[in-house]
Amino acid sequence: MTTLDAPQTDRPAGVIHDIGYQRYDGPRLGRRYLVGSLYLHSLRTAFGLGRTIKAKIFPWLIVGVVGVVAAVLTAVRAQTGEVALSYAEFPEVLSILIIFFCAIVGPELASRDLHSGVLPLYFARPLHRADYALVKLAALVSATFLMLAVPLTVMFAGAAFMVDGIGAVWDELGDFLPALGYVAVHAIVYSVLALLVASLVRRRAVAAGAIVGAFLLTSPVVAVLSVMPHEAANQLAGLASPVTLVGGIGDWTVEEVGDLDIGPYGPLYGLVAVGFVVAGILLLLARYRKVAAR
């Protein structure tokens, strides 16, 4: 029987050989792999996965609050049978939480790399600058979408068990899927603004404040315009702030009874939102074309 303490004379077991440096001539994967790796890394960063508990607190706090809201709504519906909040209203009611989420995660994705000086290391590798910017945006959009879409799906699943008959489930699905799209619109518009601001500020805390500021900055304009004694001004007021801009799209597309009075300007809201996103992406790309080249 061989025991651990039995001396093995024939061969030196357990000796670690320093095999020296080994050159690598295996595959070096291309652009898609780099983009995919960075995307996964960024998505994990967004939720603080693979990092300390400190990085997890804030994103998961918001995820928790949103989850509780969804759970309560489902429970209320189960008890009373009343729909307290439609699927499409869900992201609107939570818009302040979406802003907070973007203000926490956006700087985590963009400002952190600026502050720690990692950015030059990325750009000293075969990663395209535009890819970096777009991947970070995609990660923030996905994180925000997931933060909202998962609770929304839970609500739908709950409802699907509650309603009677397959026809009613189809009706639910008819409400749920457009709402999911509406959540995506929220995620895209909010993320573009948040990431653009975050990419300009090196310090995370400052960036978080700046993002919240950027969302709230123009809300007085909306308030003033909407009380003007002029119908078109009232109906166009929502264009002035990203929050009401997205709300206007909701009124135009998914909601039967809009909470904003947008009149006939629905398509304009859509157009402005598209212009806002495109402009934001172009600015983001311009920002990353120059940064860290000093």
Add this chain to the structure above:
Amino acid sequence: MTLIATQSLTKTYGNRVTALSDLTVTVEPGIVGLVGANGAGKSTFIKIMLGLLEPTGGQARVLGLDPTVDGHQVRARVGYMPEHDCLPPDLSAAEFVTHMARMSGLPKTTARERASETLRHVGLYEERYRQVGGYSTGMKQRVKLAQALVHDPDLLLLDEPTNGLDPAGRDAMLALIERIGTEFGISVLVCSHLLGEVERICDALVAIEGGKLLRSAQLSDMTAVTEVLSVEVSEGTDELAARLAAAGLPVRRDNRLLLVPVLDPDSAGVGAGDTALDKTYDLILTAVAELDLPLHRLDQRRHRVVELFATDPARVSGPVAAGTALEGAR
């Protein structure tokens, strides 16, 4: 193959600051020192080599590629260690270097394997699972080097790798760089404002000042062993100098060192079968023994590279006023 070749390379920031002006230099594989005062244009040079900056004029070729055209190909084969802090404090070294390996296109498992292997090569073992934020400066420098090395580049660009290190840390870092250049077989371009530091490990040296080439040469030409012995004793340096002078050796004093030229082979006192060098050693050792002094060092001295810039030594060794204007623009 030529490692780096530039032709009238010029880089100006705006219209005011000239970082590089008309720099033409050819660098062969090996360990190459890029020396110059702060703001001499070293970092700008490296960034142009990486294709991170576009030159205002002239051409550059790295590993036979033009970094302004084939930037991605160049960057796939080059490792870059910046001068400044570049590590996220809340990741472990192992995770960070793995991520950087993947960003160079290494598949997932390979990236992890090579990351821990590279960290081991730079001297980080169990610490690699701790967060980088808690590391000492020396350990951070090692992680920075590891991330530059992890994808097995053909050329390493190191910008002031010994910055912020204590003397022991400097020696360790330089020894590591020397190993990379010799054992690992990777060419290294190492930037430093300390000539005395890089001359120890480099095969070739490029000195720039104010964006202009001061001198470029193989170090073997520069540091040929001279016929001078240097002696260091911890006390009684003056007595020894007097004794050696009395013995017919024209001693020169250099701080705590005594520099003794080897005896002329034809002069008196050099016996047959004895080389002039041996004889000089004997004379010095006898003198030291007779005076009973604690001998620290006795060796044959190399030409100090500084002496190569003897036309105006202050330019390289001292702080250069002309170069500091660039500091903010780098």
